[in-house]
Amino acid sequence: MNEKHITELLDNASIATLSEFELKEVRIHVKSCVSCHKAYEAARLSALVVTSRAQTTIEPAPFFHTRVMAALREQQAVDSVPAMFRLWKSARALVSSMAVTTAALAVLSFVLPGPAVADDQTLSAYSVESVIMDQGSDELSYEQVLSAIYAEEDEAN
Amino acid sequence: MRQAQDGDESAFAEIVRRYSPRVFSVATKFFRQRSLVEEAAQEVFLKAFTQLGSFEGRGSFEGWLTRIATNTCLNMVRSSKRRPEFTVSDLTDDESSWLDQQSASEGLEQPSVENSVVAADLADRLLGVLPPEDQQALLMIDGENASIKEVAEATGWSESKVKVRAFRARKKLREAMEKLLDHKGKKVDSPLNEQVSK
Numbered sequence: 001m002n003e004k005h006i007t008e009l010l011d012n013a014s015i016a017t018l019s020e021f022e023l024k025e026v027r028i029h030v031k032s033c034v035s036c037h038k039a040y041e042a043a044r045l046s047a048l049v050v051t052s053r054a055q056t057t058i059e060p061a062p063f064f065h066t067r068v069m070a071a072l073r074e075q076q077a078v079d080s081v082p083a084m085f086r087l088w089k090s091a092r093a094l095v096s097s098m099a100v101t102t103a104a105l106a107v108l109s110f111v112l113p114g115p116a117v118a119d120d121q122t123l124s125a126y127s128v129e130s131v132i133m134d135q136g137s138d139e140l141s142y143e144q145v146l147s148a149i150y151a152e153e154d155e156a157n
Numbered sequence: 158m159r160q161a162q163d164g165d166e167s168a169f170a171e172i173v174r175r176y177s178p179r180v181f182s183v184a185t186k187f188f189r190q191r192s193l194v195e196e197a198a199q200e201v202f203l204k205a206f207t208q209l210g211s212f213e214g215r216g217s218f219e220g221w222l223t224r225i226a227t228n229t230c231l232n233m234v235r236s237s238k239r240r241p242e243f244t245v246s247d248l249t250d251d252e253s254s255w256l257d258q259q260s261a262s263e264g265l266e267q268p269s270v271e272n273s274v275v276a277a278d279l280a281d282r283l284l285g286v287l288p289p290e291d292q293q294a295l296l297m298i299d300g301e302n303a304s305i306k307e308v309a310e311a312t313g314w315s316e317s318k319v320k321v322r323a324f325r326a327r328k329k330l331r332e333a334m335e336k337l338l339d340h341k342g343k344k345v346d347s348p349l350n351e352q353v354s355k
Contacts, residue, residue, distance in 0.1 A: 007331075010327075010331060011324055011327045011328040011331065012324060012327075014298065014299035014327070016299070017302075038335055038338070038339075039331060039335060041260065041335075041338065042331045042332070042334035042335035042338060043327075043331045043334075044259075045256065045259055045260070045334050045338075046283070046327070046330045046331050046334045047299060048259060048276060049276045049277070049279050049280035049283065049334075050280055050284075050295060050296060050299045050300045050330070051299070051300050052272075052273045052276035052277045052280060053276070053277045053280035053281060053284065053296060053300060054186070054296050054297075054299075054300020054301050055273065055277075055300070056185055056189055056277050057181075057182070057185060058181055058184075058185045058189075058191055058194045059178065059181065060177035060178060060181050060195075060198065061195070064173070064177055064195065064198070065170050065173040065174045065177065067195075067199065068170075068173045068198075068199050068202045068203070069166065069169075069170050069173070071199055071203060072166070072169075072202075072203060072206055075203060
């Protein structure tokens, strides 16, 4: 021990845990080794401050659990908001368009005046005319085709 | 426990009440201000509530909670900046006289309650230069006489990692103290020095 420096021994374990034998050897060595004496003093003071620091205690306040439970409820409330927000974000376009459509229909139904009521005759004539016009606008009926063919044959004869 | 796992808040409130001293004890290793200790403890219980489902009951609940507490505190300390090296000019008058007083005595007797606060302040500032993991290992092993295995269980580190961290922390702290004493101009009363001076 006398020839061997003790710094590794000091760093391997707390000085407070050294056995009596080890401490005796250390003390003998540091009497003849200045650098190890300084290291030993520093290790001894370090051990004292660490022990003092570890003995510091702070007890929980009497209503600490109430505070934790309040924080827990608050966190749960905060956590639930983003979920609602996400739902709203995805459905926002659909809900908005539905609302606009409903509003527009409501305006058309209740606010704007309806068309003047025409008499039945005009209405039915108009309806018949429009039906015929619609049918005849794109294609010929079977009778029209036949009459057109026979008309051509008559002209040829 | 089962009721708390099912989301029963009153059962969880009972857990908070019962285990607060343990969580405070862990948090006090990292912080000395009451407000910080309470903030850390609250964070621990909020995490524990959300992770209750993962507790399978293989180990003790206290051990499970201690690990959450340790990791939460470590994360909180990591997010705060580490302090620069502590120098002799940073010593308060009380700390300086405590060092003088302790250097004069050779024993390992614990200081009085009043002096303990000064010593704890000094420890805080010296330990502040170490990584939080190293601080934790040193405080548990040297401060609380915890075994390597106990620290490994509380932190989730391997036993060899705990040993390395404690060794490194002890060495750095000793060197920082040595430097402090040197700068303070302390004369180590070495018999060798006495012989040389004679």
